[in-house]
Amino acid sequence: MEREREEKVVGKIIVEKSGPLMGTVRVSGAKNSVLPILAASLLSTDQCILEEVPGLNDVDVICDVLTSLGAKVNRLEGEKVEVNAVNLTSCEAPYELVRKMRASFLVMGPLLARLGEARISMPGGCAIGTRPIDLHLKGFKAMGAEINFGHGYVEAKAERLVGTKIYLDFPSVGATENIMMAATLAEGQTIIENAAEEPEITDLANFLNKMGARIMGAGTDTIKINGVESLGGAVHTVIPDRIEAGTYMVAAAMTGGNVLVDNVVADHLKPVIAKLKESDVEVIEEGNGIRVIAKKRPKAVDIKTLPYPGFPTDMQAQFMVMMSVAEGTSVFIETVFENRFMHVRELERMGANIKIEGRSAIVKGREHLLGGPVKATDLRAGAALILGGLVSEGPTIIGNIEHIDRGYVNIEDKLRGLGAKIYRKDVVEEESE
Numbered sequence: 001m002e003r004e005r006e007e008k009v010v011g012k013i014i015v016e017k018s019g020p021l022m023g024t025v026r027v028s029g030a031k032n033s034v035l036p037i038l039a040a041s042l043l044s045t046d047q048c049i050l051e052e053v054p055g056l057n058d059v060d061v062i063c064d065v066l067t068s069l070g071a072k073v074n075r076l077e078g079e080k081v082e083v084n085a086v087n088l089t090s091c092e093a094p095y096e097l098v099r100k101m102r103a104s105f106l107v108m109g110p111l112l113a114r115l116g117e118a119r120i121s122m123p124g125g126c127a128i129g130t131r132p133i134d135l136h137l138k139g140f141k142a143m144g145a146e147i148n149f150g151h152g153y154v155e156a157k158a159e160r161l162v163g164t165k166i167y168l169d170f171p172s173v174g175a176t177e178n179i180m181m182a183a184t185l186a187e188g189q190t191i192i193e194n195a196a197e198e199p200e201i202t203d204l205a206n207f208l209n210k211m212g213a214r215i216m217g218a219g220t221d222t223i224k225i226n227g228v229e230s231l232g233g234a235v236h237t238v239i240p241d242r243i244e245a246g247t248y249m250v251a252a253a254m255t256g257g258n259v260l261v262d263n264v265v266a267d268h269l270k271p272v273i274a275k276l277k278e279s280d281v282e283v284i285e286e287g288n289g290i291r292v293i294a295k296k297r298p299k300a301v302d303i304k305t306l307p308y309p310g311f312p313t314d315m316q317a318q319f320m321v322m323m324s325v326a327e328g329t330s331v332f333i334e335t336v337f338e339n340r341f342m343h344v345r346e347l348e349r350m351g352a353n354i355k356i357e358g359r360s361a362i363v364k365g366r367e368h369l370l371g372g373p374v375k376a377t378d379l380r381a382g383a384a385l386i387l388g389g390l391v392s393e394g395p396t397i398i399g400n401i402e403h404i405d406r407g408y409v410n411i412e413d414k415l416r417g418l419g420a421k422i423y424r425k426d427v428v429e430e431e432s433e
């Protein structure tokens, strides 16, 4: 039988071999900070104002979630967002929004604490792993919440949460954030042990403390939260995105460039800086920026992803593409997500020599890669393909770019500002039904 064919217009990012990148690029506010912080604004009975809010699709989704709960969200000029969650009208985050972005689940803690009840669509897995939410729920349960599942939703109820000691089996970023937010309004003290230590946790705690919360120890493995009766408004500036910064640092290193990556906290980038230096790339701190200078082909280095302050899993794909053109062989071990090597197949399509052995990947560096049609399987995989395109012979045509738009503000403009040959184009594709 003849198959019906439909035509569809899809956006692609096209990258051509570019010379050494030169100039200055400014890093935007951190996606992984602003998402929990926007969720936390649900706890406030007054207006909150956030600054350095990146213009990302993920931010639009969390703002839609807040709006669906009854909060008033206004985007102001200059990357500012105003949230007024005084009158919440719903405690339910629907499937249509949670399926667009897993981080929507971060509203569970604030809703449970503020309204005594939350009903959230169960987030599914994604291209990097199954990503369960058991640790979030274990925390809420320990604080006295009743948890029920049904029809694809998880419901939590508690008249008032009660503080307790919660040990996380793994220092989950999301579970630490969700439990920390819930604990701000709990009765008594909550202690989170084996907590995640990421800078985004500290940023969230700083925001909550400005609202009147009493959180101590954020940024260490033990966080103590003394519950208060209510939280007020706050004005807060989101920290710079360390992963966006790291991505541009790798872009400079791979292309033999000289780039000042501006608006960064160097301390948050310790493992990335250490690995670039080990790779014989020059990294110099300059005011609020980091200059990356590469005078020769990078040297192969081994990478093992770990919770902070270890090497971030969100930089694994970008380093892997750099190692694909490095001198020598490197070994990658991914310990955070069980399935975060989806980019390997796409990099192989570009000529990279990579062998996967369970949770390890062995990368043999080549002189250069070859452009061609590839697709972004997740956000950082997409970033890695762009980086690969900068050093590939022939154009690299990247599909599924909606992943990239989740987490990089104006990536083509920022890279073009450094001299990269990159543009976006709508193309008509045939789809068979």
Ligand SMILES: CC(=O)N[C@H]1[C@@H](OP(=O)(O)OP(=O)(O)OC[C@H]2O[C@@H](n3ccc(=O)[nH]c3=O)[C@H](O)[C@@H]2O)O[C@H](CO)[C@@H](O)[C@@H]1O
Binding pocket: 031, 032, 033, 035, 103, 129, 130, 131, 132, 133, 134, 135, 136, 137, 170, 171, 172, 173, 174, 175, 196, 313, 314, 336, 337, 338
């Ligand atoms: C929006 C956001 O901030 N996303 C970041 C956050 O994701 P996210 O908060 O989802 O990541 P987690 O730290 O929770 O996940 C780490 C590991 O713990 C497991 N786990 C997590 C929760 C749970 O209840 N049970 C469980 O088993 C996960 O499956 C994964 O294997 O941290 C990750 C690890 O640094 C980053 O890659 C993501 O960019």
Ligand SMILES: C=C(OP(=O)(O)O)C(=O)O
Binding pocket: 032, 102, 103, 128, 314, 379, 380, 407
């Ligand atoms: C995995 C990431 O994000 P998320 O947790 O939102 O999927 C990421 O930022 O690389």
